[in-house]
Amino acid sequence: MFFRILINFIIGYVRIAVEGYYIERFINICKNEKIAVWNLKRNNDIKLYLNVGLRDYRKIIKVAKKTKCKVKIERKRGVPFVFNRYKKRKIFGIFLMLLIATTIFSSNFIWNIEVRVENDEKMENIVQDLEEMGLKTGEWKDKINTKEVINRVRLKRQDIAWMGIELKGTNAIVRIAKAKEKPQIIDENEYCNIVSDKTGVITKISAQNGTAVAKVGDTITKGTPLINGWLEGKYTGIRYVHAKGEIEAKVWYTKSKKVEYNQIIKEETGNEENKYTIKLNNFQINLQKKLSKFKIYDTITSENKFKIFSDFYLPIAIEKTTYKEQKEKKITYTPEEAKNIGIEQVQKELDEEIENKENIVNKNINFYQRQDAVEVYVTYEVLENIGTEEKIVF
Amino acid sequence: MKKKGMKKLNRMLEMPQEVYTNVPKFTITGFEELIIENYKGILEYENFFVRISTHIGIVNINGLNLNLETMTNDDIRVTGKIESVELERVID
Numbered sequence: 012m013f014f015r016i017l018i019n020f021i022i023g024y025v026r027i028a029v030e031g032y033y034i035e036r037f038i039n040i041c042k043n044e045k046i047a048v049w050n051l052k053r054n055n056d057i058k059l060y061l062n063v064g065l066r067d068y069r070k071i072i073k074v075a076k077k078t079k080c081k082v083k084i085e086r087k088r089g090v091p092f093v094f095n096r097y098k099k100r101k102i103f104g105i106f107l108m109l110l111i112a113t114t115i116f117s118s119n120f121i122w123n124i125e126v127r128v129e130n131d132e133k134m135e136n137i138v139q140d141l142e143e144m145g146l147k148t149g150e151w152k153d154k155i156n157t158k159e160v161i162n163r164v165r166l167k168r169q170d171i172a173w174m175g176i177e178l179k180g181t182n183a184i185v186r187i188a189k190a191k192e193k194p195q196i197i198d199e200n201e202y203c204n205i206v207s208d209k210t211g212v213i214t215k216i217s218a219q220n221g222t223a224v225a226k227v228g229d230t231i232t233k234g235t236p237l238i239n240g241w242l243e244g245k246y247t248g249i250r251y252v253h254a255k256g257e258i259e260a261k262v263w264y265t266k267s268k269k270v271e272y273n274q275i276i277k278e279e280t281g282n283e284e285n286k287y288t289i290k291l292n293n294f295q296i297n298l299q300k301k302l303s304k305f306k307i308y309d310t311i312t313s314e315n316k317f318k319i320f321s322d323f324y325l326p327i328a329i330e331k332t333t334y335k336e337q338k339e340k341k342i343t344y345t346p347e348e349a350k351n352i353g354i355e356q357v358q359k360e361l362d363e364e365i366e367n368k369e370n371i372v373n374k375n376i377n378f379y380q381r382q383d384a385v386e387v388y389v390t391y392e393v394l395e396n397i398g399t400e401e402k403i404v405f
Numbered sequence: 406m407k408k409k410g411m412k413k414l415n416r417m418l419e420m421p422q423e424v425y426t427n428v429p430k431f432t433i434t435g436f437e438e439l440i441i442e443n444y445k446g447i448l449e450y451e452n453f454f455v456r457i458s459t460h461i462g463i464v465n466i467n468g469l470n471l472n473l474e475t476m477t478n479d480d481i482r483v484t485g486k487i488e489s490v491e492l493e494r495v496i497d
Binding site for chain 1: 446447448449450451452471472473474475476477478
C-alpha cells in the first residue's frame, strides 16, 4: 500500500471532501470497485475527507452520484500539479533544464583526486606525477585510461609497490602501497668493494671474499673502504672479486638541545572564529574580511568540496579558515627541570631514529649549564652492521 | 469433502488461517493502530466509532479521532486513540 501511495504521489492525487448521507455506502462501493482511497478522516461535521489517485477521481464522481454525495476538491497534490503550476514560467523551466543538463554534463569530469597511501605514509609529488601522466581535475572521464596512467606513473617512480585507480562518480580514488627502498644490488659477477656508510668504530670485521682493509678499533667515516674487492697472491698477482663480509661497528648517534629557563608558551584560550571562502576552481570569493580580530592566533584552513552523493563532487569548494585565539604564558623552569625536559625530548627523538633498540650498548648524557639555558647532549652507542657495496670502476 | 481435505492439507502445511479461509485477523499495535485483514465492508464510520463487518461477525471500535488510513481490498488500517474493541458474533 505504501508503494501504491508513493506511485500515486508521482502520478498525482487529490484530497476530496465527501458530503452526504450514505457515507458508509460510499466507502463500501469504493472498496468493491477497487478504487484505492487512503487517509480517510471524518471530522465532527458530516464531511469525510479522503485521498484518491487522479485516475480514480472520475470513478469516484460516478460513485458519488450513485450515493447522492457531494464531492469537493480540497487539495491537489503530486508531480503533475506542480508541473502545471510551472507551465507558464518558461524561464524557470529553461533554467531548471539547464541546471539538470550542467549537472549531467559536469558529472563526466573528474573533479576530485583522492590519494590514499597505505598506512598513511607520505608520498612526495605524487599528485604532480599523476597530473603529468594524465589524471588531473577537470579531465574528461572517458579520456582517462587508468591502466596507462598506472603504468606510466609506476615507470616514473620507483617507490610504488602497487597502485590502483578507481573512478567513482566525479571522484578518482588512487590507492597506493609504498615499496620499501631497496639498496642497489650489484650483480654477483661484478667486482665491488665494501665501503662504510656510517661513522663509528669497528668492533668486528670478517672478510669472506676480498681483503679487509680496516682493523678492529679503527675509526671510520662515511666512504672509508672496509673490504677491498681484490686478492693479492704471491704468484697469481691481483685478482678482482666481488667483496663479501660482515662488519660490525659501534655507531654514535648524538643529539643536542638547548632548553631555556624562561620560556613563552602559547596557549589556546578556546575562542574561535570561522571565516568562509567560496572557491571555484581557481577563483575565490571571500565572504568576510580576512583579518582576524584576535591579536595572537593560529590559523587552520580546511577545504570542503561540494558533493551531491557520496562520490559526486562538484568543482565548487568551501574553504573554512579557523582562527584560534592564543595566549602567551611565561614559564620559568629551575635548572633541574629544564635538564630533565631536555633529556626527555632528546631521548624521544633518538628512539624514533634507531630501529633496533636491543643493540643500544651505551647511553651517554652530558649537560652544560649556561646563564639562561641548559644544553643537553645525549649520545647513544649502537652496534650495527654497516657497509654498502660499491662498484669498482677501472 | 474436497474442501475438508484442502483444509487438512493447509493445516499440515501450516498455512496462516486467514489466507485460506475468510476468518479475519486483527493486529493491534500499541493503542493507536488496528489492522483488520479479510474484512467485508464498513457499516458505520464516525469520528469516534467505527463498525466494520467481517465474514464471521462485526467489529466495533470506540475511540477518538479515528481515521481509516490505508484501505485496500482485503485489509484496512484504523488509527487514532482506540479505547475499546468489541466483537459481535453473528449467530448462524
